[in-house]
Amino acid sequence: MTQLPLRAQLAATLGRTAATLSRMTGRGDGSVIGGRVGLVLEPDLLRKLAKDRKLVLVSATNGKTTTTRLIVSALQELGDVASNAFGANMPAGHVSALAQDKHAPYAVLEVDEKYLPEVIDTTGAGVVVLMNLSRDQMDRAAEIWLLAQKWRRALAGKNTHVIANADDPLVAWGASTAQHVTWVSGGQRWREDSWCCPECGGPLDRKDNDWACRECAFRRPQPTWWLDEQNDLVIDPYGQRWPLHLQLPGRANASNAAMALATAALFGLAPSTALDRLRQVKSVAGRYTTVERDGRVIRLLLAKNPAGWLEAFDVLDPPPVPVILSVNAQGPDGRDTSWLWDVDYRVLRGRPVYVTGERRLDLALRLDVAQVPFQLAEHIGDAFAAVPPGKVDVIANYTAFQQIRAEFGRAV
Structure with a gap:
């Protein structure tokens, strides 16, 4: 590669330093803050x-x-x-x-x-x-x-x-x-x-x-x-x-x-x-990762819109393996949860379903209309505790997924 101009070198170096500090202090993985710092110093x-x-x-x-x-x-x-x-x-x-x-x-x-x-x-x-x-x-x-x-x-x-x-x-x-x-x-x-x-x-x-x-x-x-x-x-x-x-x-x-x-x-x-x-790739940024906790084998799946939920349903283990659903509506998710009504949740009938996340009541109403029995859990830890030992699939939208990853030490 061509040598970067001095200003760009300095911007890139300070950006990397900011990213490293972010990771060391537990504020994030540094994948955004480093770029922001670099772009302030060198917009191009x-x-x-x-x-x-x-x-x-x-x-x-x-x-x-x-x-x-x-x-x-x-x-x-x-x-x-x-x-x-x-x-x-x-x-x-x-x-x-x-x-x-x-x-x-x-x-x-x-x-x-x-x-x-x-x-x-x-x-x-x-x-x-x-x-x-x-x-x-x-x-x-x-x-x-x-x-x-x-x-x-x-x-x-x-x-x-x-x-x-x-x-x-x-x-x-x-x-x-x-x-x-x-x-x-x-x-x-x-x-x-x-x-x-x-x-x-x-x-x-x-x-x-x-x-x-x-x-x-x-x-x-x-x-x-x-x-x-x-x-x-x-x-x-x-x-x-x-x-x-x-x-x-x-x-x-x-x-x-x-x-x-x-x-x-x-x-x-x-x-x-x-x-x-x-064929060597088995998980991607936490997606499809399997972790064990207190006798439960937990697999993490991300679904952030109707098309994504359709694909997540496609890879669920068959009943009676339970599933935990977690939905938030923060900025990165989009605050409008009306898309839940475009997802056909009837495929979940016949298995234990646990509902959590900041917008769990929105999801609970949607499941009730779809005639899918479920249990509400205020926190993801409560949902894990309610699931019996064995396999369990977790489907979450973006920020809910990141919170669950943090719960397991950002498993990747």
Whole structure:
């Protein structure tokens, strides 16, 4: 990498120092404060830190952190990789991650959907991975078609290679202005936000993962990579079939792996080599981590919007394994909990259900309407105490998940 200018070096150094102090004093993991300090001293620090790196940006509503982790794992075959491993996905987090590994020739950054255009412009990233768009944080996030529109504008005229999920109409529309696109059939289980054509507003005809507008020429692009969910394998552009055999559970992670394999191929990595590394990943920033406490084997799952809850339900252990649900409504979660009514909780019938979190009463009302029996617990510790020894799954939204991680010493 090119030597940083003196001002940028000083900003990066002080940022790393602030991050270290944050971790040492237990105030956080340092993934944001270091970047904030650096940007105060050098507002153009992100651009300077990104210069001369082979940079991948990963954006979506769900699965950003996991897909970022999978791509990092694959690219480590080639050398050191800088990444915002704990999901600090706005510019301050990006600065902190790049400053922490200032000599790494590769970088993979998870990027918040709203910040993606800004980060593309600032970093000049060579590769952008786009996976899905659905409703999230409804009290403060724009309509998702507006996000897709911003993606289109950001990618137009850029010499950026996009890896995009062809099965999500909003993603396909957002990526369609890019000069170079590798289309991946990654699947789309949650379709409630994409029944209308983003190009003209007409209805979309859908069958399996295929879709086409009834009133204009907009239709699903032809993929070159395919996820075969039923057989747990990915088909590459040459027709070769690659069994996944991931340690990460569920169909969503199979889709994430397909995106990661297509991305790794851009860097010259064979699927066999990339898969060997993907199969070593068993937890991501606490997600899917299993911990033991007082005879209980607790698995942690994150779900922060309707699409995410659908995927979390997909990986639950079968009844009668109990499940603890925890919902907050702090700033990072979005304060509007009306999205709870878009989740079909009837799948939880037949198992013990415990409800906790700051908005436990909102969730309790939703479960009552869905005729799902449950027990209320004021604190997460009370919920753990009420569960009998043995396996238990925990599903929590963002800040509730972080609180539970803190309860276990930020297990990762």
